[in-house]
Amino acid sequence: MLSELAPNHYFSGHSLTRDLADDLHSCFSRKPSAEVWEETVETIARIPEIIATWILEYKQESQNFRLLAIHSQSNIEIPIVISKYSLPCHHVVDSNMIFEMNLLGQNSFFQSLGGFTLDESRAMYLGYPIRSDIGTVIGVIGMVVDDKFKHKYKNLKLIDVIADQLSQELIRFKNENLISETLNTASFVKHSLAELFRLLSTQSIDLMVVCRNYLQTGLNLFGLPLGLIASKVGEHWEYSLVEGNIHGIFEGQRFSNEEAKFFIPNVPSSARILNQKSEISEHNVRDHLINLNVSCLMEFPLKVHNQTIGILGFYGFRDQKIESIELFQRVFELMGIGLANTIEKHNIDLLSKIVFLEKEYPIH
Structure with missing residues (x-):
């Protein structure tokens, strides 16, 4: 059970820890991917000191991120598709590691997120990689957190569990999309060749x-x-x-x-x-x-x-x-x-x- 990986002192309160673990367990019970993304960010956002969190799919072929879900206490907006280097999440992709950054003076970051405002002096960006089964980054969990983030490293163990679960879900999601795109391509090719033959005949x-x-x-x-x-x-x-x-x-x-x-x-x-x-x-x-x-x-x-x-x-x-x-x-x-x-x-x-x-x- 995930509750074994979330000791009570990770969060402020015994019941919150247990509830979060139960929520995570239910998130990945073969639900549609869109529901998984939404429920996961909602669960992460319940960790104290987290101001906003989002899940991005990284599309290597286009060097873009695709937004899967976002939850925020502030008015944060991320485009559905955004260039890799528009967000500090690109550091996570390039390093294949957890990345954190103080947001003081990071104006371009705030512009990328719809120009929302908060106390920059106490805000940090924290990014966690979602890896494929061969270790490459296929997604990022992005977070804006209070720089007084309590029990950060213990909390990251829970985020690590979430990332592992999201990895399997994202691989399944990508494979389903690939199969769907392949079938659609085959259908289009078949239809277009038939139309071309008709025109030429x-x-x-x-x-x-x-x-x-x-x-x-x-x-x-x-x-x-x-x-x-x-x-x-x-x-x-x-x-x-x-x-x-x-x-x-x-x-x-x-x-x-x-x-x-x-x-x-x-x-x-x-x-x-x-x-x-x-x-x-x-x-x-x-x-x-x-x-x-x-x-x-x-x-x-x-x-x-x-x-x-x-x-x-x-x-x-x-x-x-x-x-x-x-x-x-x-x-x-x-x-x-x-x-x-x-x-x-x-x-x-x-x-x-x-x-x-x-x-x-x-x-x-």
């Missing part, structure tokens, strides 16, 4: 119908609200085909070559994907899209006879993001290549018919 003499079919399919696959094909018309560009309902974007809308901001000569046929607002600027995105609060985009140059004749594009707005960028990029590029080949074949077929007619009915 469609026989239609109406190129406009073919292009609209590509746009409608892309909107469904990528989950973005706007799809369009822009074409070069003389010295200008225009939106030749538009699918979706975004006010301010319409078919026939023209803009100058300088405003296009997607036409880059001699660039290989690859998709351009911008998935963060910080990547979007007046230098690389058209002004009217910025004014409409575009948040992400996917654009692919349509090349026919080695000449860029148009752009296939899909766009998100406000706070939308593109999921699974690498996977989406590959599917999008296959779609763009397929559409470009279809346009090129259509032009060749049309030219062949003209040549045939000229032979059959020579113009005198």
Whole structure:
């Protein structure tokens, strides 16, 4: 029992010790992970002198923390996803050890936590690692504590027990997410390949119908609200085909070559994907899209006879993001290549018919 690991003198009062141990035991009784995180921080927060506590998952691939749960006596806010180096928790990850720090003068720390206020002269940060079964840090228990933290090292033995339990829960949580993501990826790949095969197998003499079919399919696959094909018309560009309902974007809308901001000569046929607002600027995105609060985009140059004749594009707005960028990029590029080949074949077929007619009915 966990009560054996929590002697009475850890906390102020015999019943509190026993209650905390019982709470911890019940926390990890095969409950949903979200409940485990919430009940754990609530339990830790009952230790005297702890002002706030939170649990973070560390995502090594992105160098970010993901907030799992937080409990605080003050108005503390942590974003759901936050950069590794925005919190002192990164010291725990880098050292793979317990880390403590006096918070006096740590303004950046308080800004990261929503700008809450407390008596900095008596506050400390205390971080405890949650390790995987091979010893790497996969999460952090973060705490703001009174620097008069009584029985700190004895209390940390209880935190150590909690970290061990959280390790198993977090490993299970990560594995379940990995399985879910793998299944979702497999489903998306299967569905997208079926859609690409359908598009490439469609026989239609109406190129406009073919292009609209590509746009409608892309909107469904990528989950973005706007799809369009822009074409070069003389010295200008225009939106030749538009699918979706975004006010301010319409078919026939023209803009100058300088405003296009997607036409880059001699660039290989690859998709351009911008998935963060910080990547979007007046230098690389058209002004009217910025004014409409575009948040992400996917654009692919349509090349026919080695000449860029148009752009296939899909766009998100406000706070939308593109999921699974690498996977989406590959599917999008296959779609763009397929559409470009279809346009090129259509032009060749049309030219062949003209040549045939000229032979059959020579113009005198």
